[in-house]
Amino acid sequence: MVLYESVIESIGGTPLVRVHQLAAGLRPRVYVKLEYQNPGGSVKDRAALGMIRAAERDGSLRPGGTVVEVTSGNTGVGLALVAAHLGYRAVIFTSSQIAAEKIRLLHAYGAEVRLVDAFVPKGHPDSLGAAADRFVAETPGAWRAGQYDTPANPAAHAESTGPEIWADTGGAVTHFVASAGTGGTISGTGRSLKTLSRGAVRVIAADPAGSSYSGGDGSPKHIEGAGHTVHPEAEEDVWPQSFHLDVVDDYLTVTDREAILIARRAAREDGILLGGSAGTALAAALRLAERLGPDDVVVALAPDSGRNALSTYYDDEWLAERGFVFDDSDAPTLGGLVDAPAPRVATHLTVAEAVARLRLDERDAAAPVLVVYRRSDGEAPIPAADVAGVVALDELRKALAAGAGHDLVREHASLAPPTVGIGRAPDVALAGLDAAHPDWIAASVLRDGRIVGVITRETLVAHSVRSDRLAMAR
Numbered sequence: 001m002v003l004y005e006s007v008i009e010s011i012g013g014t015p016l017v018r019v020h021q022l023a024a025g026l027r028p029r030v031y032v033k034l035e036y037q038n039p040g041g042s043v044k045d046r047a048a049l050g051m052i053r054a055a056e057r058d059g060s061l062r063p064g065g066t067v068v069e070v071t072s073g074n075t076g077v078g079l080a081l082v083a084a085h086l087g088y089r090a091v092i093f094t095s096s097q098i099a100a101e102k103i104r105l106l107h108a109y110g111a112e113v114r115l116v117d118a119f120v121p122k123g124h125p126d127s128l129g130a131a132a133d134r135f136v137a138e139t140p141g142a143w144r145a146g147q148y149d150t151p152a153n154p155a156a157h158a159e160s161t162g163p164e165i166w167a168d169t170g171g172a173v174t175h176f177v178a179s180a181g182t183g184g185t186i187s188g189t190g191r192s193l194k195t196l197s198r199g200a201v202r203v204i205a206a207d208p209a210g211s212s213y214s215g216g217d218g219s220p221k222h223i224e225g226a227g228h229t230v231h232p233e234a235e236e237d238v239w240p241q242s243f244h245l246d247v248v249d250d251y252l253t254v255t256d257r258e259a260i261l262i263a264r265r266a267a268r269e270d271g272i273l274l275g276g277s278a279g280t281a282l283a284a285a286l287r288l289a290e291r292l293g294p295d296d297v298v299v300a301l302a303p304d305s306g307r308n309a310l311s312t313y314y315d316d317e318w319l320a321e322r323g324f325v326f327d328d329s330d331a332p333t334l335g336g337l338v339d340a341p342a343p344r345v346a347t348h349l350t351v352a353e354a355v356a357r358l359r360l361d362e363r364d365a366a367a368p369v370l371v372v373y374r375r376s377d378g379e380a381p382i383p384a385a386d387v388a389g390v391v392a393l394d395e396l397r398k399a400l401a402a403g404a405g406h407d408l409v410r411e412h413a414s415l416a417p418p419t420v421g422i423g424r425a426p427d428v429a430l431a432g433l434d435a436a437h438p439d440w441i442a443a444s445v446l447r448d449g450r451i452v453g454v455i456t457r458e459t460l461v462a463h464s465v466r467s468d469r470l471a472m473a474r
């Protein structure tokens, strides 16, 4: 159908597009379902419409009512456009960390945006969710969509996304690959494909590395929308009820690096501009396809387009700042200069415990030690958000001598140092440090979005001078 009597009728019916270059040499046919062809630009238009229609049916949303939700992106746009068309007020709660363009987009649809800033665990009275609940309680006619827990979210996909894939492949689909944020897409689509195929279709969750869905510690990742993160001080990890775990046959984890690389390649080689979580899904689909046969048909769902990511995954400067290096140039980098793994001490330790535990060479007693949340207190690369501050062993010894042994380490820490990408040349890194943070004596070095070491200003100065001399000698 191509003639619609309203914008909401045009939600769904998105195309399945064959992937050629990236799937070259693989036996199965691999398709992506381009959910960015929905009117609001993402898969979330389906859930938004489904949730609003269900609320109208059960009476929780009435004419003149207000649609409320906590979201940093696509769900807000979907709700805003459906609310605009149906004459509801839309109020979106989000964090001011989100891109200005996303706020403008919500405003364009006439939605109101409430910015709440608090890095606190779920359920905390200062959280976004608590602010939205207070607003709903105080506002007559207000209804919170609740995408994480409402059955209307997966139901929207069971009614539309799944049957579309089944019909468009003529029942030939054998594997469905999607990421899970709320879990609505994979649960509803997967359930419906299993029903239609009498259990034959395999459902695979493509999960960002670190997401707790596939067994990670819930630490933050760079791919938005997909996976499940946990606040470092949360007491429990609560999963959304929209995610029906029994639908998933297998999980494939995909690193930020792999997802970004595949998304960038899909644009350049296949002409398909994918968002980050679509990159996650396609990367998993291609890996899966390596072990399948010529009769298999793999469908990966692309939740949104790379247009939402032009200033992130497709921006060379954004990537360089976070240490994502995709070309093998032999230019000088920080690679050989960092002490890895980054020296660290956990936030929950007391000063006395930290002094006893820190095994540092005496030469390094004045060197920066990252103060990290408990889950990052091993040897693995550290997500930048898990660094609560920085301290030196000398400072902790002084505090201990002054009788502060029972204080927590973090009470004696300074602000977390700035970060620099590992692919930077030493003089570029030094110039960046000087410009933004003239007082800093060190920076954390990021590779593929995580801290792999700490570099001091002294080292940067030494190597910048050396490369100057080399340049002069040439």
Ligand code: PMP
Residues within 6 Å of the ligand: 042, 044, 073, 074, 075, 179, 180, 181, 182, 183, 184, 185, 186, 224, 225, 226, 275, 277, 278, 303, 304
């Ligand atoms: N990717 C993107 C870009 C999204 O906005 C979302 C929705 N939050 C998802 C993936 C995951 O979809 P779902 O919430 O249906 O699991």
